[in-house]
Amino acid sequence: MNSLKNNDPNVLSSGVPDNVQKEMLYNYILGIADNSLILGQRLGELCGHGPNLETDIALTNISLDLLGQTRSYFQYAALLAGDDKTEDDVAFLRIEREYRNILLVEQPGTHFGYVIARQFLFDIYHLLFMEKLQFSKDETLAAIAKKGIKEVSYHVRFSSDWVKRLGDGTEESKLKIQEAIDDLWGYTDEMFHLTEPDTAMISEGIGIDVSGLKELYYSKVSEILNEATLEVPQGTFFQKGGKEGVHSEYMGYILSELQYMQRTYPNMKW
Amino acid sequence: MSKKNWPLWEIFVRSKNGLEHRHFGSLHATDAEMALENARDVYTRRNEGVSIWVVESKHIIASNPENNGELFEPAQDKVYRHPTFYTLPDEIKHM
Numbered sequence: 001m002n003s004l005k006n007n008d009p010n011v012l013s014s015g016v017p018d019n020v021q022k023e024m025l026y027n028y029i030l031g032i033a034d035n036s037l038i039l040g041q042r043l044g045e046l047c048g049h050g051p052n053l054e055t056d057i058a059l060t061n062i063s064l065d066l067l068g069q070t071r072s073y074f075q076y077a078a079l080l081a082g083d084d085k086t087e088d089d090v091a092f093l094r095i096e097r098e099y100r101n102i103l104l105v106e107q108p109g110t111h112f113g114y115v116i117a118r119q120f121l122f123d124i125y126h127l128l129f130m131e132k133l134q135f136s137k138d139e140t141l142a143a144i145a146k147k148g149i150k151e152v153s154y155h156v157r158f159s160s161d162w163v164k165r166l167g168d169g170t171e172e173s174k175l176k177i178q179e180a181i182d183d184l185w186g187y188t189d190e191m192f193h194l195t196e197p198d199t200a201m202i203s204e205g206i207g208i209d210v211s212g213l214k215e216l217y218y219s220k221v222s223e224i225l226n227e228a229t230l231e232v233p234q235g236t237f238f239q240k241g242g243k244e245g246v247h248s249e250y251m252g253y254i255l256s257e258l259q260y261m262q263r264t265y266p267n268m269k270w
Numbered sequence: 271m272s273k274k275n276w277p278l279w280e281i282f283v284r285s286k287n288g289l290e291h292r293h294f295g296s297l298h299a300t301d302a303e304m305a306l307e308n309a310r311d312v313y314t315r316r317n318e319g320v321s322i323w324v325v326e327s328k329h330i331i332a333s334n335p336e337n338n339g340e341l342f343e344p345a346q347d348k349v350y351r352h353p354t355f356y357t358l359p360d361e362i363k364h365m
Binding site: 052053054055057058061157158161165 | 276297298299300303304307308311312315
């Protein structure tokens with residue numbers, strides 16, 4: 001990113017030793033970016049397999065938006081990591097436990113209802129998060145958020161519209177979208193958990209206190225579900241682990257596909 | 271791919287302010303709102319437009335190619351209908 005001066009010791013202004021803070025920020029960035037990376041990868045699976053040409057293009061557009069945001073985050077992370085690390089290193093050369101994405105985004109698109117439900121449940125959160133991140137004290141993160149908000153606003157519109165269309169559509173479409181919302185509901189609570197890098201960065205004025213987004217999130221989601229004539233799930237059991245690197249069984253398969261080229265041809269470039 | 275086809279829509283895009291909307295192509299959508307979103311994704315993803323119109327194809331009444339003779343041929347030999355007998359000053363462009 002242009003706004004970051006390479007190895008600027010004043011990137012972080014606190015009494016805590018610089019390298020510790022830098023590592024916290026690095027991990028904090030991964031916690032944001034890995035969601036976009038893995039969801040982008042999941043959506044990419046639909047390229048050429050969408051339910052029709054128009055939806056296929058729309059979903060892969062969203063995928064590219066997310067991967068574009070991921071690049072900006074990873075370029076910044078690579079700078080912080082030093083040692084001539086590149087965005088590709090950050091994206092491709094980590095092991096499963098080092099990925100910080102929430103479990104929701106790695107869940108499979110079992111059918112179109114799942115693709116839309118996964119997207120919808122993430123998009124609502126993503127927009128709330130970006131709206132906060134644009135005011136981060138970290139200029140680079142704020143700039144990425146400011147640019148991303150327009151993209152993510154469209155994602156929200158797209159996935160919300162589809163939830164309503166399927167929910168208020170035919171008997172079958174309603175059944176399927178409700179099934180997907182119910183199944184994925186248990187992955188929503190994790191979005192609002194605070195990690196160690198979260199806490200460290202919140203105290204710097206850089207990070208966002210995601211726990212504070214929870215109430216607004218559920219009220220927005222419920223509003224759309226009601227409009228879609230769908231039931232708001234009442235389940236109280238929630239999965240967690242992704243933010244700490246403990247992933248579901250799907251993650252290994254996603255990574256083996258994502259990392260294949262870099263693992264097979266190390267240091268290859270496009 | 272779904273077996274039941276959604277209605278067809280014609281898409282018109284204005285490339286930039288000051289220009290007219292031009293026909294870009296057609297696509298499928300269940301309703302006008304979806305047609306707009308699909309048009310945005312299919313036709314303006316490379317920054318081609320600033321405004322989109324969508325019209326359901328069935329609302330467009332087209333001339334029949336069989337009638338081309340009576341519709342268009344009579345105009346072919348009426349050169350006096352072209353403003354080619356005026357000399358235009360060089361300063362006037364786009365005429």
